Amino acid sequence: MDRRSNCVKMMDMTIRTARNTRRSDALSRERIVEATVEVLDATGEAGLTVRALTAHLSTGRGAIYHHVANKEELLAAATDDIVGRVTAGTGDDDPERAIRALALGIFDAIDAHPWVGTQLSREPWQPAVFRIWKSVGSQLQRLGVPGPARADAGSALVNYVLGAAAQYAAGARRATSDADRKAYLETLAAQWAQHDPDPIVQDAASQLREHDDREQFRAGVDIFLTGITARR
Amino acid sequence: MDRRSNCVKMMDMTIRTARNTRRSDALSRERIVEATVEVLDATGEAGLTVRALTAHLSTGRGAIYHHVANKEELLAAATDDIVGRVTAGTGDDDPERAIRALALGIFDAIDAHPWVGTQLSREPWQPAVFRIWKSVGSQLQRLGVPGPARADAGSALVNYVLGAAAQYAAGARRATSDADRKAYLETLAAQWAQHDPDPIVQDAASQLREHDDREQFRAGVDIFLTGITARR
DNA sequence: ACCTGAACACCGTTCAAGT
DNA sequence: ACCTGAACACCGTTCAAGT
Numbered sequence: 001m002d003r004r005s006n007c008v009k010m011m012d013m014t015i016r017t018a019r020n021t022r023r024s025d026a027l028s029r030e031r032i033v034e035a036t037v038e039v040l041d042a043t044g045e046a047g048l049t050v051r052a053l054t055a056h057l058s059t060g061r062g063a064i065y066h067h068v069a070n071k072e073e074l075l076a077a078a079t080d081d082i083v084g085r086v087t088a089g090t091g092d093d094d095p096e097r098a099i100r101a102l103a104l105g106i107f108d109a110i111d112a113h114p115w116v117g118t119q120l121s122r123e124p125w126q127p128a129v130f131r132i133w134k135s136v137g138s139q140l141q142r143l144g145v146p147g148p149a150r151a152d153a154g155s156a157l158v159n160y161v162l163g164a165a166a167q168y169a170a171g172a173r174r175a176t177s178d179a180d181r182k183a184y185l186e187t188l189a190a191q192w193a194q195h196d197p198d199p200i201v202q203d204a205a206s207q208l209r210e211h212d213d214r215e216q217f218r219a220g221v222d223i224f225l226t227g228i229t230a231r232r
Numbered sequence: 233m234d235r236r237s238n239c240v241k242m243m244d245m246t247i248r249t250a251r252n253t254r255r256s257d258a259l260s261r262e263r264i265v266e267a268t269v270e271v272l273d274a275t276g277e278a279g280l281t282v283r284a285l286t287a288h289l290s291t292g293r294g295a296i297y298h299h300v301a302n303k304e305e306l307l308a309a310a311t312d313d314i315v316g317r318v319t320a321g322t323g324d325d326d327p328e329r330a331i332r333a334l335a336l337g338i339f340d341a342i343d344a345h346p347w348v349g350t351q352l353s354r355e356p357w358q359p360a361v362f363r364i365w366k367s368v369g370s371q372l373q374r375l376g377v378p379g380p381a382r383a384d385a386g387s388a389l390v391n392y393v394l395g396a397a398a399q400y401a402a403g404a405r406r407a408t409s410d411a412d413r414k415a416y417l418e419t420l421a422a423q424w425a426q427h428d429p430d431p432i433v434q435d436a437a438s439q440l441r442e443h444d445d446r447e448q449f450r451a452g453v454d455i456f457l458t459g460i461t462a463r464r
Numbered sequence: 465a466c467c468t469g470a471a472c473a474c475c476g477t478t479c480a481a482g483t
Numbered sequence: 484a485c486c487t488g489a490a491c492a493c494c495g496t497t498c499a500a501g502t
Contacts, residue, residue, distance in 0.1 A: 026466095027466080027467080049493090049494070049495085050494085050495060050496080051493095051494085051495090059467070059468080060467055060468035060469055061468080061469065061470095061495090061496085062467075062468065062469075062496080062497070062498075063466080063467055063468070065496070065497080066465085066466060066467075070495080070496080071495065071496090118354070121353045121395060121398040121399070122350070122398070122402065123402055124399045124402045124403060125420060130424075133436065134428075134430070134432060134433060134436075137432045137435075137436055138430075138432045141432060147435065147439075148439070151436070151439045151443060151448065152448055152451035152452065152455065153455060154436075155396075155448050155449075155451070155452055156392065156451070156452035156455045156456065158395075159392055159395035159396040159399060159452060160388065160391055160392040160395055160452075161395070162395040162398070162399065163353060163390075163391035163392055163393070163394040163395020163396065163397075163398070164387075164391040164395065165395075166353040166354070166394070166395070166398065167353065167356045167391060167394065170354065170355055170356045171356060188357060192362075196366075198366070198370075200366060200369045200370045200373060201366060203369075203379065204365065204366075204369055204383070204386075207379075207380070207383040211383060216383065216384055216387045217387075219384035219387075219388070220384065220387055220388035220391060220392075222459075223384070223385065223388045223456060223459035223460060224388070224392075224455060224456065224459055225459070226458070226459040226462050227454075227455035227456055227457070227458040227459030227460075227462070228455055228459075230458050230459070230462045258485095259485080259486080281474090281475070281476085282475085282476060282477080283474095283475085283476095291486070291487080292486055292487035292488055293476090293477085293487080293488065293489095294477080294478070294479075294486075294487065294488075295485080295486055295487070297477070297478080298484085298485060298486075302476080302477080303476065303477090
């Protein structure tokens with residue numbers, strides 16, 4: 001990591017000396033957000049420090065404050081970057097299929113970038129969450145859900161997606177590989193079963209061992225869609 | 233605050249001198265968790281620092297580490313304290329009404345203690361979340377939802393409740409009074425409406441101005457229950 | 465205008481020293 | 484055994500000084 005960032009720094013210096021111009025990757029809000037995503041993906045939420053970020057960008061600690069107000073804005077911008085790619089890609093003709101695709105798209109984005117799940121449920125009025133509201137709202141309109149009911153339906157669906165996002169993200173953070181994840185759930189199920197003799201818990205523990213997060217998430221979307229269309 | 237904590241310290245000293253015994257409020261995990269709730273309620277999540285907590289307890293910074301492993305455990309224990317009171321109080325005969333009461337109980341607890349909402353969606357395997365899972369699971373069983381479907385239904389409902397919890401908590405954190413909250417939503421709706429001419433957004437902005445968080449949350453629970461019973 | 469990096473005002477946690 | 488508080492290894496953010 002240190003080796004690599006020194007190497008990048010040397011390349012920049014060469015370019016600057018040769019052309020005698022501004023370095024080609026001069027700081028910009030865009031470049032900073034891109035670097036933020038890189039640092040978050042590589043080292044997780046705890047790894048995103050201003051020191052780590054500015055080292056990755058080969059610049060001084062204060063430099064980023066010329067382009068973003070603070071770390072919170074940085075996290076919101078990085079999250080919007082990822083979510084923007086998801087909401088841009090849902091062009092299905094059938095509104096119900098479009099909603100499913102949107103929800104699963106967000107699930108998969110969080111699987112790839114767990115920090116997105118944590119960030120989404122932290123601040124309701126950030127751009128990324130606004131994007132999700134807007135997407136869900138327009139599909140519900142196309143589905144024929146009328147005005148006031150649409151607000152309730154949208155709220156239910158968005159809150160479900162964000163809630164699941166945060167929970168699954170925490171799991172993905174804890175166990176990176178599939179094997180780790182399975183072992184972790186196994187231990188947890190055993191703990192539950194040992195801790196509490198209640199048949200509900202015994203049953204839940206055995207379900208936990210063999211459950212598939214993505215399938216369970218999909219089933220939840222179906223339940224809400226059923227609830228929405230049943231009262232249309 | 234400083235005045236008050238000095239006063240408490242002096243009282244303790246008097247008691248100790250007079251009786252020549254251990255001070256009456258000797259540290260214990262229970263007392264520490266109680267103090268944590270007090271500090272969180274008074275100053276919010278950002279206000280809970282080990283320094284503030286140990287000052288409130290009139291003790292040294294390191295003292296709490298004899299009773300809890302770290303700050304994360306402290307937050308989980310404080311959250312479990314609040315959620316435990318909610319799950320203990322739902323004894324309705326009708327399982328559907330019991331689910332509604334549980335969900336609204338958690339909503340109200342978060343309204344009173346916004347930090348609970350944030351904490352609940354941060355760590356899926358903490359005691360407080362386990363409590364919620366267990367409560368929901370047993371009511372769904374009484375509702376007649378069979379094994380595998382019950383896991384999907386439980387996951388959907390818990391994720392919805394936790395997602396809504398985090399979103400509303402963030403709102404409650406930002407605006408304490410009802411008037412503040414209304415003014416804030418007003419400003420936000422105006423920003424949306426100005427920022428984006430899309431009719432979906434215009435419509436959502438006007439809904440936002442007059443919407444009631446608690447009613448919307450309740451509507452979401454209804455949508456979910458409809459979805460569950462429609463496929464039973 | 466933009467960047468640098470030392471300085472500031474904080475954190476959570478540890479641990480030798482006390483009782 | 485339990486508590487104390489200085490010390491440690493960090494944070495995010497600011498700002499005078501540079502280019």
